[in-house]
Amino acid sequence: MSDRLSDVLAHIDSDIDNSLERLFRLIEIQSISTDPAFAGACLQAAEWLADALKGVGFDAGVRPTPGHPMVVGHAKEGAGPHVLFYGHYDVQPVDPIDLWETDPFAPRIVTAADGSKQIVARGSSDDKGQLMTFIEACRAWKAVTGKLPIPVSILLEGEEESGGPSLVPFMKANKDELTADFAFVCDTGMWDKQTPAVTTMLRGLVGEEITITAAKRDLHSGMYGGAARNPIHVLVSILDGLRDENGRITLPGFYDGVGELPPAIKAQWDALGFDSAKFLGDVGLSIPAGEIDRSVLEKIWARPTCEVNGISGGYTGKGFKTVIPSQAFAKISFRLVDKQDPDKIRAAFRDYVRSKLPADCSVEFSPHGGSPGIRLPGDLPALVKTRQALTEEWGRDCVTIGSGGSIPVAGDFQSVLGMDALMVGFALDDDRIHSPNEKYDVSSYHGGIRSWARILAALSEKAQS
Amino acid sequence: MSDRLSDVLAHIDSDIDNSLERLFRLIEIQSISTDPAFAGACLQAAEWLADALKGVGFDAGVRPTPGHPMVVGHAKEGAGPHVLFYGHYDVQPVDPIDLWETDPFAPRIVTAADGSKQIVARGSSDDKGQLMTFIEACRAWKAVTGKLPIPVSILLEGEEESGGPSLVPFMKANKDELTADFAFVCDTGMWDKQTPAVTTMLRGLVGEEITITAAKRDLHSGMYGGAARNPIHVLVSILDGLRDENGRITLPGFYDGVGELPPAIKAQWDALGFDSAKFLGDVGLSIPAGEIDRSVLEKIWARPTCEVNGISGGYTGKGFKTVIPSQAFAKISFRLVDKQDPDKIRAAFRDYVRSKLPADCSVEFSPHGGSPGIRLPGDLPALVKTRQALTEEWGRDCVTIGSGGSIPVAGDFQSVLGMDALMVGFALDDDRIHSPNEKYDVSSYHGGIRSWARILAALSEKAQS
Known part of the structure; x- marks a missing residue:
């Protein structure tokens, strides 16, 4: 590890309470995109984020659309690949409000039964907590070294939870500005609390x-x-x-x-210990349907x-x-x-x-x-670097996983802007996204910021070598 | 033909205008069974019919049910099998009223393009015209000979067009009174304007x-x-x-x-000249579905x-x-x-x-x-006699046909009262039953009365031989 990165990580650790406070300010803005009554709050969240990016040194602004605005920022400094980071600042409605233990927009930190600290609030995980991991990592790099290791652009959407009708037209209208070497989409999860993951397959x-x-x-x-x-x-x-x-x-x-699953991926998946009986049993089923000669995980991720x-x-x-x-x-x-x-x-x-x-x-x-489906090649340099950085941060091999559902923005980056999207996120299966008492582990937030700091460094090393 | 029958037929011919007038009086009663607003009219129709039957010498009355009343009459005189005649006095609603050329309950006789005379009114065919053919035949026998050739009971329902919930309970409650040697159900049609038919197969x-x-x-x-x-x-x-x-x-x-269709029935059906291409073509189809080795007529009547x-x-x-x-x-x-x-x-x-x-x-x-389905044996004595009488009246071989749909009362007679039902009627395919400008050919009415006069005679001959 370079001294610079060590310093950045140390800064992140010492500044984590401030990082949490900044996240809380964003969470307090009630940016529910599906309800027109909250359109003002959505704009407020966009303005808050543009200001935050400016504070970190980005050339950033709120960009109008027919719906809720986009936030776009650029910090095209450093050497190495130019990356576009994507997240969304809008959140799901809070109904049924009765089931929330406290105000959904009054974030608080609670200690769970297992001793872990959790940030409880709407949007703590999906996606304000996640997108802030990246901004805070950039903040740390700027604070410690004065600049980012690689050129970075940021695109933050306000309609992800409401069908996102403005996204593709906005991409098309700003194609040159938004096109980078590849994209990071930060709206997915880790495999489990210990194991980082990059989602590289989407159906x-x-x-x-x-x-x-x-x-x-x-x-x-x-x-x-x-x-x-x-x-x-x-x-x-x-x-x-x-x-x-x-x-x-x-x-x-x-x-x-x-194509058949590459042996390396298959070996990774076999090692995950996925419990297909539980996966089906949780919804009242016991017999896998579909292709008889494929595992459940293969069926839902890769078939x-x-x-x-x-x-x-x-x-x-x-x-x-x-x-x-x-x-x-x-x-x-x-x-x-x-x-x-x-x-x-x-x-x-x-x-x-x-x-x-x-x-x-x-x-x-x-x-x-x-x-079409998305399947990133396992030897994609950005993917290799990213996995390496995540492995180092979490102390466990970063796995490449699939997602049976669609994450439309990943396909849009591919089809509209012609760039691959690496899906990296730190959410956990039990984050209760879209549900009452949504939470984000402080370890996800803290480890997420540290992860991005490492990834930015890893990508710049490639360019420098 | 016996002299008595000749006299009866002659009386029917000379009295046809009065027979029509009586039918008109019944049609004028707006006995729509589905609409509670017409409950009084249904009762009025039942009373009119009970009076008519009394006028012909029946021991008759209106019998209450939880719904619209039944009319039951008996004239257990003469020698031979005891028959129960069934018809219904209720009619379909008249909507859409705009499509009626004249008042649905103001019967009139019009001359069609082919020169035939038609009675136009709601219920003219279904089922007031049909049930009156039998009552008028009884009237003629009584007028000419003072009695009916065989013992006759009559059951007239007022809920046939509204699901008939009272019928089976009424049958069960009056089983002894209603059980006869067999039943005539008069709610079906001829094969065509020249060819009489008995429906002997129901699915x-x-x-x-x-x-x-x-x-x-x-x-x-x-x-x-x-x-x-x-x-x-x-x-x-x-x-x-x-x-x-x-x-x-x-x-x-x-x-x-x-069972396979008896050769005699198959020969009859083959001779009917049924146009399966037109049958399907009328509803926009051209390729028969279902069993590949069966004719369309067989498929819908006997399979x-x-x-x-x-x-x-x-x-x-x-x-x-x-x-x-x-x-x-x-x-x-x-x-x-x-x-x-x-x-x-x-x-x-x-x-x-x-x-x-x-x-x-x-x-x-x-x-x-x-x-279960119903399939009357071709050699059933009552069926043989009935077909013979119809053949003599219409001058063309009476055919035995099937009906793909259900006529529940026929099954009810079988299951509740244990008697076969011969379905004999004089409606034609173009009678527009259930539709605006419903009609009944005067030839159906007049020929129907004459047919029943012959059938009653034919059944008594059997007993006397």
């Missing part, structure tokens, strides 16, 4: 709504049943045919571009899937109506991984549906989404 | 609603998709497995008790089937929600024929569903209905 999404029409009106199942086509029968046959007996998706070419998210047709009210409906519909989504092509998957699905359609039925398709 | 019904539960709460399809069981997938697999590639139902024992009448699960609103639902459900109905046992079919279905259910899913069943 993409292709959605399709299909409506199948048979007869031109609803028919009486007594008069027509057995001779007239029932579109529900057509639909269930189509949907059932999407999976084979081994749980694999049957669409031709569906697995094109799906594509197809789920019927909704289905409807005929009479669904109370009692019975002996109808053969004219139409039946379903909403189907595919989760994509690795190099699967969303457009090809959509086309293969539509071809398949049409191939199974009786000649006197028709189908309408309505597309939804269409984003 | 039964077994309904089941199933709810499949997988996880104990809805899951995010990103976090769980590919590893957690989706109950919609389970449901579509179950439903799709109900039919094989030849359109046959796969439940073990499903076809037990399903069992299984239809999914409703299905629902997951998110079905606008847009998309990437959910794996906890539950999915469907409403399924089986139409039964011949000697299929509803209880066995229901049990086979439930066994099948359970056999396809993953061990960590559960299913709830909710039964609906449960009535």
Whole structure:
């Protein structure tokens, strides 16, 4: 470790109470983005952050959008790769307020049963606590050395919890300004309290709504049943045919571009001690569904899937109506991984549906989404450096993990700005984000600041070597 | 033909204008059973009919029920089988009233484009015109000979169009009084304007609603998709497995008790010239569904089937929600024929569903209905006599036909009173029953009265021979 980094880390440790106080000031601003009544608070949070960045030496400002504003700051000093850091300053609503032990916007530190210190407040973890780890790391570097080790830009959003309609247009309108060598997205978690993680795999999404029409009106199942086509029968046959007996998706070419997990990643995951029985048992299930020859973790992080998210047709009210409906519909989504092509998957699905359609039925398709999966190469230099820094800070090997869900901003950075996103965060599974009594461990906050200080140093070493 | 019958038919012909006037008086009573505002009119129609029956010499009266009253009359004179005649005096609502060319309850005779005379009014066909054919035939026999050829009872219902909740309890409470050798149900039609028909096959019904539960709460399809069981997938697999590639139902024992159509019936049906392309084309279809080796007519009249009448699960609103639902459900109905046992079919279905259910899913069943099909033997003496009489009246072979839908009263006569029901009526496909400008051909009314006069005579001959 360089002397400079040692000094920075020491400064972080000695200044941690002040760092907490600054976080508390941000948390006290009630920046609930979904409720228009809090639009003023959202603006206030953005202004507070722009001022904070200016205080650290960033060229920063509040940037208007049709919705809540963005905060953008630049400190393009130091040598090495230019990184864009992303976080969001908006928070979830606090309902049900009755279940909060204290005021959600009056942050306090409590000592948990295991002796750990926790910051309890809305936004303590998601995402104010997380984004402040980075700003405080920058603050420490500036305080100790007068400048950052590498060029840094920061983008802070105020609509993450409300669908983020302004983000992509803002990226497109400010493409040159926002494009860096790669991005850090700080909105994910550690594997567990001891084990740091970088999320490097995200599944993409292709959605399709299909409506199948048979007869031109609803028919009486007594008069027509057995001779007239029932579109529900057509639909269930189509949907059932999407999976084979081994749980694999049957669409031709569906697995094109799906790579096997690199042995190093597989070994990491095997070592995680993931308890698939508990994962399923917590929601009342006991038998893994899907591909029979894959582990649960592989299925949800690294394998594509197809789920019927909704289905409807005929009479669904109370009692019975002996109808053969004219139409039946379903909403189907595919989760994509690795190099699967969303457009090809959509086309293969539509071809398949049409191939199974009786000649006197028709189908309408309505597309939804269409984003590829993300899988960062394990030898990406920024990833290697980041993992190394995290390993050093936490004293345990940093793992690369996946996320079955989507983190749209990561895909947007890729598709709009053409840059990879490394997802690094310090949240824990029990942080109760989106729920009453949200918390962020002081160890997450303190260790997070130290982690970023190390990562910035590690990235600059690369450039200097 | 006996002289007595000739005289009766001649009387019917000479009295037809008076017969029409009497029908008009009944039609003018606005006996809409579904609307409580017309309860008084329903009672008035019942009283009018009881008086009419008394006028013809029946021992008749209005009999209260928790709903609209029944009319029951007896004239147990003559020799031969005792028959119970069934019709209903209530009518459908008249909405949309704007589409009626004249007052629905002001009957009038119009001349159609083809020169035929038609009675236009609500209830002219369904079922006031039809039930009056029988009463007028009895009137003619009484007027000419002083008595009926065979013992006759009459049961007229006032809740047929509103679900008929009082009928079965009334049958059960008056079992001895209502039980006869067999019943005539006059609420069906002729094959076409020239060809009389007796409906001898009705399909039964077994309904089941199933709810499949997988996880104990809805899951995010990103976090769980590919590893957690989706109950919609389970449901579509179950439903799709109900039919094989030849359109046959796969439940073990499903076809037990399903006989092949007797050659005589098959020959009759082949001769009907049924236009299956038009039948399907009228509702926008062109390819028969269901069993590949059966004609459309056979499928809807004489073959069992299984239809999914409703299905629902997951998110079905606008847009998309990437959910794996906890539950999915469907409403399924089986139409039964011949000697299929509803209880066995229901049990086979439930066994099948359970056999396809993953061990960590559960299913709830909710039964609906449960009535066997009806298939009268072709050599039933009453049927043979009735067909002969109808053939003589209309100058064309009377056909025995089926009905894909249910006529519950026929099953109720069978199950509650233990007697067969012959369904004889004179309605035509274009009578617009339940619709604006409902009509009944004067030829249906006049020929219907003459038909019943002949049928009563034919049944008495049997007894006398």
